[in-house]
Amino acid sequence: MKQFWYFAALFFGVLSIGYSVDFVKDIQPIFESHCYDCHGAEKQKSGLRLDVRSRALKGGEYEGPNIVPGDAEASNLIHFVRGDDGEKTMPPKGEGLSVLEIKTLEQWINDGAIWPEGVDKVTLKDPREHWSFQPLNPQAVPTTKDRGFPRNAIDHYILTGLKAANLSPNPPADKRTWLRRVYLDLTGLLPMPDAVAAFLDDESEEAYEKVVDSLLASPRYGERWAQHWLDVVRYADTHGFEVNTPRPNAWPYRDYVIEAFNSDTPYDRFIREQLTGDLEGKDSATGFLVTAAALLPGQIGKDEESKRLARQDELGEIVNNVGEAFLGLSIGCARCHDHKFDPVSAKDYYAMQAFFSGVLYGDRELPNSKYEEPAIKLARMEAELAKQLPSAMSGVERGQVNVVLNVERFEPVVAKKVRFTVLETMAENRREACIDEFEIFDTSGRNVALASSEVKVSASGSRIQPGRHELPFINDGVYGNSRSWMSDKVGTGWVEFEFAESQKIDRIFWGRDREGKFGDRLAVNYKIEVSNDSGGWKRVADSTDRHLFQQKHIKRHAFHKEAFPAAVRSSATKLSAERDAFVKQHPGGKQMVFAGQFTSPEPMYLLRRGDPEQPGEEVAPAVPEFFGSVSLPREAGDRDRRRTLAQWVSSPENPLTARVMANRIWQWHFGIGLVETANDFGLSGVEPSHPELLDWLAAELIHSGWSLKHLHRLIVLSATYRQSSQYRSDGMAVDSGSRLLWRYPSRRIEAEPIRDSMLLVSGSLNLETGGPGFDLFQKRGGLSGFPPVEVFKKSGFRRMIYAHKIRMERDAVFGAFDCPDAGQSAPLRRQSTTPIQALNLFNSQFTIDQSELFAKHIISIAGDEVAEQVNYAWQLSFSRSPDPDERDDAISLVLSHGLATLCRAIYNSNEFVFLP
């Protein structure tokens, strides 16, 4: 209808604009009344902004340029306001433009769209001038007149800020308070009474430094501070999304982070190892790349669109992680469109993605692993299973021969030699027999056939394919067809093992391909003989008592349920299933790590609106154009790509890296950062409260050789950190959020230190470090929900960082204390206070059990005297003696309701759960 009137008006010539159009007088008001709601300072729908000259002339993301000077007919702006395309009539809601207004716009454009400089009512800040993108600029430390307060440079900066606001700092906290603070802060555990006494007794000024040094040297420090980093990178031990199956080999990354903090790995190296640890002998470090939730192949649709989208999501998460964790930049925002605030274009985003286009989510072998458990555990399981199988030549039928694993059990026999003779191979004897590994166990369960134990191997003859089929491969300890022995005769052949000394043996494992990939060349008719020094061969096993060979069951290994006698079948089958799952997670008995697989990079395209179905130009790896010219050709390999990016991120020249980490460290000490948006140093983040201090700290970080412990020491030994947390009315009036640090900001401690400290004071904390996590739930992953473990055993009394972390499912008791869910990056723990927290901490089985243990622990040390018990409870929990009224109250509670009731109340008290 509008169009009709428009053309009618033109036709009848009733409208003409007889004057020249002035932008400020005629055009700006039209924009203001019709367009700014959606295309102004607050909102820029489709990326279009009409209140700023440069942005308006550039146009929106999808339809730009909207204004073609001199050609109204070619200008989309005119098409939209005229409603030429019904769908996109602008404005979409409310009154449209009048015919006169449209005509005015047309004439303005036809006259050249003159938009004078300096008439815009807002000026856009040039993103290049944003503070965090400038090089570090540490100034001389300010001098302050107050001689009493400052202990180091930090205090001069803080004092300068306070003076400007006419504030003074709080007096120092008492020694006991400082000690609790620094213990909880640095190690996540309360100080025990002897440590409190020693510190109070030591009146030297060095007493503080000694405590800090010992805490930073303690392995407890890494267990506390690694958690902060794991929050940022959203670490979990499950894959996430609906199936949320276990990611059983994720934990080596968690251990790597703990170790990196404990050994004060220089932060620049810490970055490089997480991006390219495979090149630096730190394989588990690259777990960083794949910490995100990911769909498993079975969860992704079979249609190609679903696969492409899932791959994009995986790569997107890597870019998010790098951007947020190291650079404090929400690069991920540019996946669908140019970043709304920061100088990161969609093209930059895909160029960043290209650095990782060779990275796949998955396990890889952990070389030089210090964890030998998998092989040992597997051997133990298999020995246990083998015991349940019938012995050879015992008259009981045994399972059929298979390609994966055959077990021969016999009465212990002393042997110098063992010979395996092939009498017939499968499929009518048409091929030469092949055996990938032959293992002979002595009665203690040790494989005595291994080449490494000086065993001589001989054979009737070997068909050699170098590097693949060779005689030495039969006992090299490596499974699989690619390292196996093959006979040189069709259907027959023998292989013989001679020990250096006689061995007492009772079991043999052999297979054609322990990896189960090959289903041919299997010996189906064979005999096994042994000989001792006196000569003469004795048969200990053969295939005559095995179930008739059936091709279709060729991969049913020795521990298939049918192989077990009925009496043990159900228990053995369960163990067998556990073994299968274990083998899957630890192929070849190797420790794997979920730390990405590295392949040849796939081509990367600029995707319109982030849609993998709308690829545009191909992009090569490059850092965002604004930040420099670091780039690689499209042909660059995966290693080059990751290495190049790692160098750029970890460079002291990068304006963001050191600032972002110095700020995180500060935040984790004080509860809030100098920049309070720790993951966002971009234009939409908050500016630093103390910019000079931040730059000074960042420079200190770099100059100390990127030592985080150096920063910790500076911070916790500062007078700023040592202040009391008492409220003061003058401070509250000016700076209620304590951002200027006129007091130390006290706060509730996080879930982990609460749980760990409960265990510590009850005497049940288990300080075992590293390795697979303990279970907070009765299941390690899966679909049907997670029933929590109610009653924990000793392994469940480990520090909480060693729990098997289920993504999205928070611990049933402590999760409510703002534990991150490992969905999105959590740079800061929120501090909420909820009735569910109260119910959990007051009523849970965990609290009740710990209260009992706590009471027993107190009695074991303080004895039967109630006053002594109360006193010791206070020393343990609060690092002090009870006040007289507290003592009387507590004694009467213990006398009427027992010591455990007192312990339960203590666990719930504010004094117990607050960082003072």
Add this chain to the structure above:
Amino acid sequence: MSGYSAEHLSRSGRHLLDRRNFLSSSATALSSIALAKMLQTDQLLAGNASPVIDPAQPYAPRGTHHEPKAKNVIVIFCAGAVSQLETWDYKPELIRQDGKPLKGGPAVTFQGPAGNLARPQYAFRQRGNTGKWVSDMIPHLAELTDDIAFVQSLTSETNTHGPAENFLSTGFVQDGFPSMGSWLSYALGSENQDLPAFVSILDPRGVPQASVNNWGSAFLPAEFQGTPFSASRPIRNLNSPGNISGNQDAAARSFLQRMNARHLEKNPGDGKLAARIASYELAARMQLSVPEIGDLSTEPEHILKLYGADSDVNPTKTAYAKNCILARRLVEKGVRFVQLFNGAYASGGRLNWDGHRELKKQYDVHAEILDQPTAALIKDLKQRGLLEDTLVVFCTEFGRMPMFQKGAQGRDHNPDGFTCWLTGAGVKPGVTHGKTDELGRKAVEDIHPLYDFNATILHLLGIDHERLTYFHNGIERRLTNVEGHVIRQVLT
């Protein structure tokens, strides 16, 4: 405040700052409570406002952006993707083309090769005054069509259940974003200070596929997450374990109170300490109010019968029916957001609506559980006048394909056109909005991504989905990401 340059912040970012400074200035618990009362009287949220949360009273009722039509909402969440073609989206052309291949259709869908077109597995007939076609699978719900506004042209961003449930509940396919219920508790607080503001009632068969993501608070403060319980599953840790006597509980609680009071005296002015003391008081009240609300023994016989909660024949149906009654009781008590699940996790369609292989056989079972109790809930709300300020939402994560899967008697995932509906407060009764093509493969008219549906729900509760934001990792996050338009055609 020196050091800040507030002009560089987004408007809501600045607001956050001001708010924090303002609130943490409340020197004692008493003054925080007074503050909450003061804020309460401020009916409408001013201008560009995200909610103001008082740490001592996080559940205090808060204002809205505009006059709300609905005060409470019950979301009936059918996990596993209910087929639109067997329920609300009548496709006579599909009956005619039964057994023929879909021309130009996909060869491979989510689970694998596509088979031929398959007719709706239930007969359809016209219902009520509007003559809306609804299938015989759900005879009780079918009676209510005159009160319902259907949106038949919804689309999802993904064809995988977990991400799709995330998308429906949080507006994002990824893990780790706040659920709609947590957004609303954050925005509105609660009318009832003795019960959680947001309750998730789990299906008796188990948890839905995206599990806790459907009621999690992600990066919003934990106060606002949903509390899961049901008629058969109480709140965890509501009471101490059996071996602890009531006397011990009481003694420990009162001792704790004295201990915390002494501690507060030594640390005057700390609102966080006061807030934690208050949380124990609320917990104690919940210990009384939650068992009371879950006690259905006070419900009269005819009500149990109406819901189908009176029979032992089908224990799953009875358990779900009791959950429906619980939902009504919660809303009666002023609980703001109730999520009522029908269907559990992936199980080859056995425990939820994921009918890939034997759709008709499984839907016969599921429909019997869903139909009568859900319909009874709506009727009951209506007869008590509760529907006047309660919005009822019926939703599912996506729809199903018009073809059967190759070699199967069921339908694969279809995120391109499916049906959810609304009834109750502020909803235009008896309308059908949006259309799929003649075979029900894709939405073709008035297409609405789920963002629009969620924006509409917030709108009915008085919230502008574009202005309810929370700053996280550099972005003002919202339930609807950067999308969403209110579907005005379904509003009164």
